[in-house]
Amino acid sequence: MVKKAPRRTAERILEVSLDLFNKFGEPNVSTTLISGALGISPGNLYYHYPAKDELVNALFDRYEAELRPLLLDAITVNDLEGSWQLLQRLFEMNWSHRFLFRDLNDLLSKNRHLETHFQQIQIDLTGALTSLLQRLRAGNVLHMDASQVSTTASNLMVLLCYWFSYVYVQAPRLAASTEQGKLDSARGTHQALSLLAPWLEADDRLLLQELSLGEHCGPLQATTS
Template identity: 50%
Template sequence: MARKAPRRTAERIAEVSLALFNRYGEPNVSTTLISSELNISPGNLYYHFASKDVLVNHLYDRFESRMLPLLEAASDVKDIEDSWFFMHSLFEQVWSCRFLYRDLNNLLARNLHLERRLGWVLERKVQAFRVMLQSLAARGVLHLDTGSNETLSTSMNVLLSYWLSYEYVRDPRHALEPEHGSAALERGARHVLLLLLPHLTSPHDRQHLLRLTGAYSGDMHHTG
């Protein structure tokens, strides 16, 4: 069997950096640490990424390229089951690049590229939720009063975008470790989806949503 070619150095740098940023937070990871982890010289790292911000931007651009097609699928959400899948998929993307959400304010304060792109993606998320809610309302799944769509789509986006910050504050030493990812995602998805509950038109859909969200945590009484 032919041996697999080694991954290109730039790809290895990106993958290792992402893991380090996600685990320790971007401000706590230096290029020296990244080089040491990869067993390469700092010069080799800088050959591929001229600065840590360039590396961060590369990771962000890759994240955005995966998030945008998912947001464009919002119009395909037709029922509660679709909503569950859509929400969980969004949270999985957020988790995959969670350092962006954990260190959001710090990154925005110094990185013009992120300042421009993250604000735009934030609005795209709101727009995707608007489309999702409109799709559900058009099929009679939801009843939305005038103005409810805007309020609800914004609230859903706030929870999606800041849920991991909440998890981190609750348990800074463990919340964003890989082994806690599944539980954190499920709690976040549960809380976002439960915003739909007062707007559902069918008792069957309300019960189905409660079953789905109850299955996330195994305990509907746990709200944190």
């Protein structure tokens, strides 16, 4: 049996940091906690990432690198089912990097790299969503006025950025569950596409309902356990 090559320390640091940031929030995770979880010395951690901001920036850059190809794929989507798949992938990607959105205001206030790059991501993603809505409108899937496209794209953007903060309030003790994350991503997709319902034909509204049922989207339920 061929032994797998050990993962590089820098990559292991990123993976563990992402997991801890997602579970506890970036402000609540120290470099000491990260090095302890990895079983390495703080000095070894600092060798790869001299400051916590550099860890955050590396994770953000990895998120951005994963997002860019998805935005390119978005230009091929021209129907409701493709829109569902695109948005679900976006929600799932945001869930896997949810610390960025959970602590967004705090991160932007102290990190110039995130401030500038996150603005550009929002611009590019809103542009992709606007283009998607325009194609759905041109294909007679959406029967909305041209003036409504920009507002609806902005509403979709807001949902993508803040959906997981909303569902965290509903069930904070389930927030770290991968299964819950998949379900919340599907619910976010349903919530986003529901914004389009007033401009859909009856058949497409039915298709939206079928897609939701296929992903087992149910109502959000708060938990007190």
